Amino acid sequence: MASVSVEAVRKRYGALEVIHGIDIAIPDGEFVVLVGPSGCGKSTLLRMIAGLEEISGGSIRIGDRVVNHVPSKDRDIAMVFQNYALYPHMTVRENMGFSLKLRKAEQNVIAERVQRAAEILSLTELLDRYPKQLSGGQRQRVAMGRAIVRNPQVFLFDEPLSNLDAKLRVQMRTEIKALHQQLRTTSIYVTHDQIEAMTMADRIVVMHDGIVEQIGTPLELYDTPANLFVAGFIGSPAINLICGVLRRDGGRSWVATEAGIDLPLDGAAAGHDGQPVVYGFRPEHLTPVNGSGLPTRVEVVEPTGANTFVYAELGGAQICGVFSERRGFTAGETLHMVPQLDRVHLFDAASGRRLVA
Known part of the structure; x- marks a missing residue:
């Protein structure tokens, strides 16, 4: 050898x-x-x-x-x-x-x-x-x-x-x-x-x-x-990627999209206020919630047995969620979801490089 x-x-x-x-x-x-x-x-x-x-x-x-x-x-x-x-x-x-x-x-x-x-x-x-x-x-x-x-x-x-x-x-x-x-x-x-x-x-x-x-x-x-x-190539289903602008206000950070939706970040997120960024999260890092969170419109539901794939629209962007719990998702319904903030990825929109705090 x-x-x-x-x-x-x-x-x-x-x-x-x-x-x-x-x-x-x-x-x-x-x-x-x-x-x-x-x-x-x-x-x-x-x-x-x-x-x-x-x-x-x-x-x-x-x-x-x-x-x-x-x-x-x-x-x-x-x-x-x-x-x-x-x-x-x-x-x-x-x-x-x-x-x-x-x-x-x-x-x-x-x-x-x-x-x-x-x-x-x-x-x-x-x-x-x-x-x-x-x-x-x-x-x-x-x-x-x-x-x-x-x-x-x-x-x-x-x-x-x-x-x-x-x-x-x-x-x-x-x-x-x-x-x-x-x-x-x-x-x-x-x-x-x-x-x-x-x-x-x-x-x-x-x-x-x-x-x-x-x-x-x-x-x-x-x-x-x-x-x-790398983020888009590795992983199936593919990572969700949404374009926006990084905003900061005191200790709070978020990504503002053109559709007027604010995507949450934890306070330690890298980047500067006003920086064009791409907000990424894996499909399995979404959690359905009642009444609060990101409003999505369910388009396609794919049960696979162990998991259910839910394809939805969020402010004009197509996203996918993967859920292990048995829940009756229905095409056309409004489903509120939140990403796990410690699993969110942030990339510089110009260079494509990962932003590291």
Whole structure:
């Protein structure tokens, strides 16, 4: 196993720069997820770490070795792709052991490693089947088994669950996390699905337009997003964001909206009087109240079983509340709600940066 260090890395295609000087330090044994919308540069960065793309500037280290010009096959990494890339004419056993065969490993070594990987991934009963005889989830486990037998310093995952149905994705992400907890191999995982990132990662790297917006644990990103992009990208349903102007009067603070609604703040809120801001709160941090609070008009009610999602209009803005109590919400009713003041997020409207007291 080894650490991975990305230092001031850039990527250009001609005059077009798509990665703008990224710095990421990944300790030995950590599971890091690169997440962001399509085109943010996460897969390009992963391919540069793998040696499948040349870097245009900066350096990449695996362990103590700079690997900028080291061929992919000599970087001691193993990659699991979105498409399983299994050889259809080979059995599961042969697919998993093929990379070791190319390295001219001893047959007993190949057999031992394949058997161990098969036991870890519950593939023992499938070793003599061909890929066409497997389900999508089983094929993905074979692809992971092929990576495991190499005993690499680093695992790289490039959206490995994108081709699976929703139920199987949930199962497979649990299996991948359990696999990492067992092997403790440094792992870098790319996805556009923030739920995958939140549930699997030790730390998340949020990328946007070729830069890193924020790095942190899942709960750090959720509870203290550095800017509006991270706040809006992390969390489902999405955070509620309302534009307004910060107002102060003595020890009291609030955000005044164009619709004439005053959004409450606690006295320790950052920012100066008259500053344009964006007021944010998570859907689960709203509480229904009787007769006081923010007046909202309920538009859509979505019961999901454990929770009820209520989509409502507040002074021209669309907001969402998530409630666990069984209550008869009705479309068209006026519902008064208050946000938990210690969970409110305030952002500068011009820069998008989080305001910190």
